[in-house]
Amino acid sequence: QVQLVESGGGLVQAGGSLRLSCAASGRTFSLYYMGWFRQAPGKEREFVAAIRWSDGSTYYVDPVKGRFTISRDNAKNTVYLQMNSLKPEDTAVYYCAGLGRVGVNLYSSTAYDYWGQGTQVTVSS
Numbered sequence: 001q002v003q004l005v006e007s008g009g010g011l012v013q014a015g016g017s018l019r020l021s022c023a024a025s026g027r028t029f030s031l032y033y034m035g036w037f038r039q040a041p042g043k044e045r046e047f048v049a050a051i052r053w054s055d056g057s058t059y060y061v062d063p064v065k066g067r068f069t070i071s072r073d074n075a076k077n078t079v080y081l082q083m084n085s086l087k088p089e090d091t092a093v094y095y096c097a098g099l100g101r102v103g104v105n106l107y108s109s110t111a112y113d114y115w116g117q118g119t120q121v122t123v124s125s
Contacts, residue, residue, distance in 0.1 A: 002026045002114040006096045009119030012086055016123070020081040022096030022116055031114075033099040033106050034079040036070065038092035038121075045095070047107045051079060059106065064090075086123045093118040 008020040022034065035050035049070040050059045058070050069082040079096065097112035104111040 002028060002031060002098050002100070004096045004098060004114055004116035006094065006116040006119040009094060009121045011122045011124065014086060014088055014123055014125050016086050017082070017084045018086065018121060020083070020094055020096075020119060020121075022079045022081075024077040024079070024098060028077045030100045031098045032102055034070075034072065035097045035099065035106060035112060036079075036081045037095045037097055037109055037112075038090075039095070039118075040092040043092075045109050047109070048094070049081060050099075050106050061107075083121070086121075088123045088125045090121060091123050092121060094121050 003025045005023045012018055031053055033050050033052050036048040037045050038048050039045040047061050048064055049068055051070045051072050067085045072079045095118045096116040098114035099111055100113045
């Protein structure tokens with residue numbers, strides 16, 4: 001099993017920045033990818049970004065490209081999501097997720113095996 005704990009959410013004005021952290025514990029060696037998803041009220045959970053543990057390859061959804069950066073610290077088993085130039089439409093609960101298989105669609109929430117509790121990000125206009 002893998003446990004994921006997010007931190008770093010909060011309230012920020014449009015144009016501001018936040019950094020989310022996701023600390024992984026347990027059988028972290030079983031993870032191939034770590035991802036960030038978000039869910040706004042009344043909407044489906046959507047993919048934001050992912051990173052491959054082994055080589056740091058990154059993947060982003062188009063609306064956040066150039067504004068968000070996903071990174072990892074292998075020694076700390078921690079993944080980060082640096083969010084810059086935040087917009088009100090970025091407001092959502094952000095979830096960290098771990099994927100322990102290969103050959104699946106890492107853009108789909110159903111592919112992920114482990115989830116954190118979520119952290120609220122609110123961007124005011």
